[in-house]
Structure formats: C-alpha cells, structure tokens
Amino acid sequence: MTTTTHAPSRGCYQRGCRRPECAQANYRYMSRLRLEHSRGQRRRTDTTQSRHHIERLMAADWTQAQIARAAGLVHHIISDIRHGKQTISNATAYAILSVPIGPPPANIRDVDATGTTRRLRALVAIGWPIEQLAPQLGIFPTALGNIARGELANVRATTADSVALLYQHLIRESGPSNRARILARKKGWHGPADWDDIDNPNCRPDTSTASTELGFRERAQLRREEIIHLAWHGDTPEQILARLNGEVSISTVRQIVQDWRTGEKRDRKQVAA
Template identity: 35%
Template sequence: MAECGTWSAYCAGCHCLRCDEAQYQYKTRYRFDLARGLTRQVENGPVTEHLKKLHEEGWSDEQIAASCGVSLPTVTAHRLGLHPRIQRTIADQLLSATPTPGNVSATSKVRGLGSTRRARALVAIGHSLNTLTRETRLARSTVGRVTSGCSSWIAAETAQVVAETYERMSGTLGASDRSRAYAQRNGWAPPLAWDDIDDPNEVPDFGEEVPAYVANVENYKELARIQGYSQEAAAARLGISLSQLKWQIAHYNKKNAA
C-alpha cells in the first residue's frame, strides 16, 4: 500500500487532503517540466547498454541494485531491455550505478583480478605474505589464494580489505628481498606500473627500454614534482631501496653532467 500523502497513494484511490495536495504538486511539476521541454520518460537504450556492460564485468543484478538504490526487478527488466522507455529519475540512478566491493553485500562475490594485482604489487615492493596476512588480518590461506590468482571470484568483504591494505602500504617499501626477487621472476608489476589496476584490459607499464637507473630516476622526479613524494616514498613505489635510489640519482646526474 502506497504511503498516504503521495502521488502513488492518490493513484491508488486515496483522495484525502494530503493526497489531493500531492496530486496537485505532481501535476504542477509535470506542466512546468513540459514547458521547459523536459519529458518524464526517456529511451531505455543507454540504460540497457550500461547495465549489460556492468553484467559483462561480473556484477550481478543484486549488486547493481544495491549500489544505486533501485529495486532488483527494475534492474533486471531494464538490463534485458523489456521496456522501450524508462522514467528519467530511474534512468539517472541506473546510469550512475558503479558497484564496488565497498557498496555491495559483504558476502557477495566479486572478480578477484584487482585484488590479485594489488597483492602481487605489494609483494613486488618487498612485502611478504606473512606481512600481508598480518596487515589484512585475513587467513594466510586466503591471502595465498588471492595472491596466486587461483580464485577468479572472491568475497566482496575480502576484496575491500585487500584494497584498503593496498592503499595503506603501496607507498612503503617492504623488508623482504626474497619477496621482491620472487615477484620479479614471475613478472609481477609494482604499484607504479598500474594506471587502473582494476581494468582487466590494462597491461602494466614497466617503462621504456632504457637503463633501469634512468627509468627509476625519471619516475622519481615525476613523483616528486606532481605528488610531492620524498625519495623514501618514491623508492617504495619503485620497488627499490632508498640507498639504491640515491646511488642511481647520483649516477644519473653524473652521466648528464658529462
């Protein structure tokens, strides 16, 4: 039953003073919108395309509905294109739907690719699995599965924890040379190699074919200029020690001064 004092209640047959006032306000807004050339309904095509794209990325109708506050049946109907037109307000909500591990049910499943890349990036800058286990407070077996990439789908709650840990630790160099060497052997990219770490089509940028010290120094300069990074923070993002970066800067300056 629609709530009294609303347009829906008026349409359902209630003609009390509050519902009559709601009907009057609705009609007034409707005439005002028509005078401005605005319609209450729009073509459903862009909405259907947006929902299909989210579905192809692995998001369920339930997760999309939770992220934008629209009912599940409405999401499903418009993803399938069952209606040629849609209310403008609902269209705006659906087009703004951007499900993330943080705004869907903690127990629902999300793609594990972004979490795997984040865990591997942290290993690439020297954080061991034991460190990641301690910092995430997840079971070591869970951290191992995420890092290995053997789980294509993981709990949204796990993905959120990994993302928060990555944001906190990606600017700090870890203490494990063994982890760095393991990541290098397996081609795991450090944080700086990613632009959009969640984009399944993105390929990590390891830099141009130039000497490693040149790439590191030029990346450091860019980090310092644009984001105000210190040498220590930049070294952590680059996956090298502070002493290595200082030596490379000195060597770079000497070469360019010659």
C-alpha cells in the first residue's frame, strides 16, 4: 500500500485523519489534558498581567510588532490582548512576560522580507514543510507561514539571519515531505536552484528548467500520494477532485482511492486487454 509522508499531529486528527500516528498524537494530548485537569491545572490564563506588561513595554518605546517578534508570536495576538481579549494560553502569557521591560534592544530592527520569504519557499519546494522548519527556528508555525506566504513586507533582522543559516544547512539534501513539494508547485514557489540572487527584490527566478524538474512519473506519483492523503482525511472522490482543481479525472481519483482501500493496484495492461 502506498502511503504519504506528513507530520503527525492532533490538528491533523481533528481534521479527520485516522492514521495511527495522528490518533496517538491526539491520545497523548488528551491524556495530558485530563491529568492537568485532575491536578487543578489550566492551560489558559487571564490576560490582565500580560496586557499590563505589554503596556509597560510600549511605554518604553516598543511597538506591537517588536513585542510580537521578541515573544515569537503572531502580531495580531498582541493587538487582541490590548483590545480586550480575555484569556490566552499559558505558553503565550509566558512568552509575553519573558520580554524584559526597558528600551527595545538595538538588534531588534526590521529588514526587507524578500530573501527570507524566498528561502522558506525554496525549502518547502525541496520537501521541508513549515511545521518542521518552525521548531528549528524557534518560531511559531503560524508566524513562519505568514512569512512564507509573503504577508509581511519586513521581518526581524535576527529572524532573517536564522532562516538564512538554516537554509544553507538544509539545501544540501531533500526534505522528507512530498506534500510540501506538491504545495510549493501549486503555489508556484521556486527551489534554491532557481535563484541567482535570492535577496535581490529585482531578481527573477530562472524557470528554464522548471518543467523538467519532475518527469511525468514523478508528478503522477506525487498526485497519487496527495489523493491518498485526502482519502485518509475522509474526503470523497468528488471532494478530492474539487481540491485538485480538476487536474485529473474523477475515474482516476476513484481508482486510486479503491487501490488504496484494497491494498491492490490495478494492472493497466490487463485492464486494457
């Protein structure tokens, strides 16, 4: 049986995936949650202390964006707390309270995000998903995803440096995720080999060899793995076809799903005969 590679998580389980590793991730989460409840521990806390800390930082000339980046949080979380959000996770509160009171450090400066965005996209294009990159950078996956999608014009200089360093290390080998490669191809993200000057906003990717990076068989295999992953999530062949934007026929989707469910792959020569 053909399988696809994806990072196990409770979130994946909640979206309908029933792979053993995702089910186990959900079981571990719920076990810890029940244990914490039995001990009277809670995962969320009142925002009063965090809001007061944010206001003290802003009085010391910090901006909301600087506080968010220093705490490793998404920008809107700081804004939500200031505008009346009642509770946040303990981890978020700890991250905010860990930012020391005083003027913002000199090294907290913004730089153009072009190179950082391109590097993240290039890593995804060779099989490194955002979910695996984020822990290595000490950045929340959501925040790193915002950068990769090009939603930020500027990033913290230290973030840019960290991504550049990790990029130099990881481009030496392909990543483990075919789904990441599929995502990058669908979004038109370019790999490391396509860039002559990845930090130059005026540089354009070299697409002369893009069509030959993956042959017909490789593209078919990646598409097959994506169909199987969606079937794992409980999507019907019709739903899968819609998510693939009609890239394959409904008969092909149904056949791949049937092959996966039965553990057998049809013999095309025999069918043709």
